[in-house]
Amino acid sequence: LRSNKLERIHFSFLxxxxxxxxxxxxxxxxxxxxxxxxxxxxxxxxxYYNGKQQFPGxxxxxxEIIDYQKKIYYGNDGEKKRGYVYLSKK
Numbered sequence: 001l002r003s004n005k006l007e008r009i010h011f012s013f014l015x016x017x018x019x020x021x022x023x024x025x026x027x028x029x030x031x032x033x034x035x036x037x038x039x040x041x042x043x044x045x046x047x048y049y050n051g052k053q054q055f056p057g058x059x060x061x062x063x064e065i066i067d068y069q070k071k072i073y074y075g076n077d078g079e080k081k082r083g084y085v086y087l088s089k090k
Contacts, residue, residue, distance in 0.1 A: 006033060007033065008033055008034070008035070008038075009030050009033040009034055009038065010034070010038050010039070011038065011039045011040075011041075012030045012039070012040045012041070013040075013041045013042075013043070014026050014027065014030070014040060014041070014042045014043065015042075015043040015044065016042075016043075016044075016058065018044060018055045018057065018058060019055070019057040019058075020056075020057030020058070020060050020061050021057070023042070023057065023058055023061040023062075024061045024064075027040065027042075027061060027062075027065065031067070031068075031089075034089050035089065036089055036090070037088060037089060038088070038089045039086065039087065039088055039089075040068065040087040041084060041085065041086055041087070042058070042062055042084070042085040042087065043084060044058050044082075044083070045058055045059055045062055045072060045083030045084065045085045046058075046080050046081065046082045046083050047059075047080060047081050047083070048079060048080045048081075049079065049080060049081070054080060062085050062087075065087060067089065067090055068087035068088060068089050068090060069087070069088045069090055070085060070086070070087055071085070071086040072084070072085050072086075073085075073086065
């Protein structure tokens with residue numbers, strides 16, 4: 001890092017404070033420092049089997065992203081589909 005300025009983030013794992021405002025802030029911060037092919041991974045894109053989202057703000061922030069290719073991976077913990085989102089900058 002030159003001059004204590006963060007210029008580029010090739011990879012980021014975001015495990016936010018579980019609300020829209022905080023995750024959106026983190027995503028925007030990282031996006032401004034990424035180039036083609038750089039990656040963001042987001043935790044907690046999770047839906048209960050009754051259809052209710054565990055953290056609706058997280059789902060909303062991720063669903064709004066259009067300049068990244070998205071892949072969602074789910075794990076089953078018995079009561080919900082625990083989601084992780086892989087984002088690659090287009």
